[in-house]
Amino acid sequence: GQLGISLSSVISFNSTLAMLLWFWTQLETSLGAIARLKGFEEVTLSENKPRETSVPNEEWPASGAIDFKNVSASYGQGAPALRDISFHINAGEKIGICGRTGSGKSSLLSVLLRIIDIDSGSLAIDGLDLELIRRETIRSRLITIPQDPFILSGSLRLNADPGGNASDESIIAALTKVGLWDILESRGGLEANMNTNPLSQGQLQIFCLARAMLRTGKGKVLVLDEATSSVDSETDLLMQRLIREEFSECTVLTVAHRLDTIMDSDRVIVLDAGKLVEMGSPEELMKREGAFWGLRGGSHSD
Numbered sequence: 001g002q003l004g005i006s007l008s009s010v011i012s013f014n015s016t017l018a019m020l021l022w023f024w025t026q027l028e029t030s031l032g033a034i035a036r037l038k039g040f041e042e043v044t045l046s047e048n049k050p051r052e053t054s055v056p057n058e059e060w061p062a063s064g065a066i067d068f069k070n071v072s073a074s075y076g077q078g079a080p081a082l083r084d085i086s087f088h089i090n091a092g093e094k095i096g097i098c099g100r101t102g103s104g105k106s107s108l109l110s111v112l113l114r115i116i117d118i119d120s121g122s123l124a125i126d127g128l129d130l131e132l133i134r135r136e137t138i139r140s141r142l143i144t145i146p147q148d149p150f151i152l153s154g155s156l157r158l159n160a161d162p163g164g165n166a167s168d169e170s171i172i173a174a175l176t177k178v179g180l181w182d183i184l185e186s187r188g189g190l191e192a193n194m195n196t197n198p199l200s201q202g203q204l205q206i207f208c209l210a211r212a213m214l215r216t217g218k219g220k221v222l223v224l225d226e227a228t229s230s231v232d233s234e235t236d237l238l239m240q241r242l243i244r245e246e247f248s249e250c251t252v253l254t255v256a257h258r259l260d261t262i263m264d265s266d267r268v269i270v271l272d273a274g275k276l277v278e279m280g281s282p283e284e285l286m287k288r289e290g291a292f293w294g295l296r297g298g299s300h301s302d
């Protein structure tokens, strides 16, 4: 009897000891993580510059007019990615941005979103100088659809509406419009974890359009960077139609490789080696037989 009690005490002590060790390891790991975060916060400088303090009113940008004046920008020591770019975009205009690989299309959007700094010149939305506004404010007021969709670890609802502002009905309506609701509903609906059953790259791009549609009314500028690069041309057409319908009130900037995507833009910006070489309606530019016409293959037939 005594032996049994001792053995059982030894076994339960053993498991208590194992639990203690496990908790201790967890504690050490957590403390390490906290220390690293604290270190990161101390060492990492805020990306905001001292003068970027303005907080625009809630409605900004109320119209979505964009002005670039002699904007040049570069990545560190390299050659300038943008050289002396000037243009005015009217509120509500649909603008296509095109040019060869490396011509500066993405960089143009990056300066607008204040991801890269400008070396000289100025840029403004609705008359407000972007260099005076906190960067997170700018990014939260512009609606973007990126080239590489990002998915948060969590439910469909969280991913469709990370700000938590939309009703279930409007999320379902947006996903139905883009043609994804049937698939997503069959995979468990709004509560299903998005990482369990990943969507294809093309489906993710369509998903990002629905996510952006849920933000209309919360911004007047939509920025798309090759947002339809992984979908077939039929889906591209559907996405372009939805963008025209759902963002009719917004200024829309679309970077496109596939020129068909931007043929019904109001105007097109053509970049070459960081310079703006042409800007005008697609018809005008095709008639001119210049850079845009050249990118289209130098032919009027398509």
Ligand SMILES: Nc1ncnc2c1ncn2[C@@H]1O[C@H](COP(=O)(O)OP(=O)(O)OP(=O)(O)O)[C@@H](O)[C@H]1O
Pocket: 075, 078, 080, 081, 099, 100, 101, 102, 103, 104, 105, 106, 107, 108
């Ligand atoms: N992160 C970076 N670091 C350094 N240089 C960069 C970086 N991103 C782009 N560049 C350079 O800036 C210039 C413009 O590139 P950008 O990506 O804006 O062109 P793009 O027209 O969007 O090209 P693509 O069609 O290939 O996406 C190129 O010379 C490129 O090499």
